[in-house]
Amino acid sequence: MTDTAAPPHDLVTAVQPTTAKDKAETPFRRFVSEFLEDRVAVGALILLLAIVTLAIIAPWITPQNPYDLAQVDIMDSRRPPGTTSMEGYTFILGSDGAGRDLYSAIIYGLRISLSVGVLSGLIALAIGASVGLIAAYVGGRTETIIMRIVDLQLSLPSILVALILVAMLGKGVDKIILALVIVQWAYYARTVRGSALVERRKEYVEAATCLGLSHSRIVFRHILPNCMAPLIVVGTVQTAHAIALEATLSFLGVGLPQTEPSLGVLISNGFQYMLSGRYWISFFPGVALLLTIVAINLVGDRLRDVLNPRLKR
C-alpha cells in the first residue's frame, strides 16, 4: 500500500471512461420513454390530453354557450339525445331541465372542474410543500407543532370539512378553491416531510452545508428537487380527488352556482329525472367525470411506477 504515491499517470489516459451512454439521454427523456412503455397509461394520457384540449377550445366546438341565458331556451328542456333544438342545431347528448345543450354544458363543465381541481391542487402543493419542507428541515418543536396540525387536518374527513367551509364561505369558484386548498395542503405537507426527512440526512445536504450555502438555498434548491417524485404522484392523485370533491359538493348543492354548471351541478340537476327515464341528463356528465378522474389516476399510477427509484431498472 505504500506505493500509492506512484508517479503521476498521464492524466488523459488514466481517466476512466464515463458511464454516460449517450449525451442526448437526459433524465427527462429517459422519464418520457419509460412512461410510454405502458399502453394503458399512454391511452389514459391521450384521453386526458383530449379532455383538456376540449375544455380549452370549448367556445369553438360547442353550438351553445350554456352560461349565456339568451342562448338557452326553456322550451328545449329535457330533450332526448338526437333532437333538433329551436335554434336548429342537434342536441347530440340531449338537453337538461333548463334547456341547456348537454354536450356544450359538459364541455364547459369540464373547464370548470379541471381548473378548480388543478388550481386548488397547485396552491395546496405550494403551501403544503413549503410547510412540510420547513418542518423537516427545522425539526424540533416547530416540526412537532406543524405535524400535529397536519395530523389533525388529516383525521377529519375531507368532504365534511369542505362541506362546512363552503357552507360558511358561500358559493363561487374562488370559495370552493379555498375550501379545497384547506382540505388538501396537509397531504402534500406530510408527503414532502416524509421524503425531506430522508433527504436531509443524506450526505449531499451536509456537503451543501459545507459549501456555506444559505438555509433557504439548501431547502429549496437541494432538498426540494429530490422530493419531487412523490410530490408529482400525490399531486396527480390529489387533483383527481379535488375534482371528485368539487363534483360531490356541487351535487349536494353547496358547490358552484346553477349559472356556472360544473359536472357535479349537471349530475345533480338530472338526478331527479333519473327514474322517469330521462337518464341522459345525469348520465353523460357522469361519464365525463368518470373518464376524467380515471384518466388522471391511471396517469398518476404510471408516474408513480416510473418515478419510484426502487422500481428503477
Place this chain on the structure above:
Amino acid sequence: MTVPTLDIVDLKTHFFTRDGVAKAVDGVSLHVMPGEILGIVGESGSGKTVTGFSIMGLVDPPGRIVSGSIKFKGEELVGAPPERWRQIRGHRIAMVFQDPMMTLNPVLKVGTQITEAILAHEKVDGGEARRRARESLVAVGIPSPDERLEAYPHQLSGGMRQRVAIAIALVNKPDLIIADEPTTALDVTIQGQILAEVQALAKRTGTALVWITHDLGVVAGLSDRIAVMYGGRVVEQGPTDDVLERPYHQYTVGLLGSLPTRNKRGERLVQIPGMAPSLLKLPVGCAFQARCPRADIACAVEPPVVRPTPSREHRCAHPHVPVMRAAE
C-alpha cells in the same frame, strides 16, 4: 515566521449522550502551515472525523466544542458567530467527503453544483461562474469539461465523481481543504491517481490540506507530517518519514506492524490485540493502556505531551527509544 493556516490548541469536542459523555476529541493540538499536507491517521472512533467537523463548525447536538481554540490564519473560530462560519465554510475552508456517490446532489447538474459553491460566496455573473467551474474541472484532470458540466452525477464513474467533489472544494481557491477519507471508497488505481494529483495541486496552489484516513499507506506517500490519533487524542505527531521510521508510541508501532506489506507470504498477519475502547468509557490516563504490552502503573495518569525533538511530539510514558544507526 508565517502564520499557520490552521492552529488547533487543546480542542475538546464532547458528545453529551443519554449514556454519558463521549469524549470524541479530548485535547487535540494540531497545526498546518500553508501548502503543507497533514495526515491524520487513526482507526474508527479515534476522533479523527469529529476533529474535521469541529474545524468546519459542523458539530451537531448533542455534541459541542467544550473548550480549546481553533485559529484559522490567526482568527479564532471557536465561539465565532454562525454567519462568520458560513462565510468561511466552502470559501476559505472546504471539505471533501468519503463517499462521492452520496455527496453530490443526484438531481442537479455537475455544473450547477460547482457554480452554486461560487455564487454562495461571491457576486459574479453566470458566465464567469461557469468559466471558473470549467477551470476547476480541468485542474482536477477531468477530460472534456464542457460535457461534464452538463452531466448528472449518475452519468459519471466513482473516481470521476470524487474528482468533481474535489473540483467543488477547489473552486473558491480555499486556504485549507479537509479531506475525510476521500479515497477509501475508490479503486486502488483511481486512489493512486487522485492522491498524486491532490498532492501536486496542494503544492502548486499553496493550499493546506488535512487528509483524514485510517490507511497509513495513503498518508505515507502523501503527507508532509502525520498525526496519529487514538481515543480522541493525538498520541504521536511529526514529519511523516521520521514517524514511520522511528515511532515513539506503541500504538504507532502496532499500526506500522500490521501493514500487510511488512509481512512475508504465509506468515500470520500481525495485529494489535484487543479492540478500540468505547469513547464513553475511556480509561483514566492513556487510552491505549489496555492493549499495550508496555503499559504499567505510570500509564494510569494522563500522559503529558513530550517533545523529544523540536518537530516531534508524543504522549507515551514508555516511548520506544529511537534506534540510532551507526551512520547517524
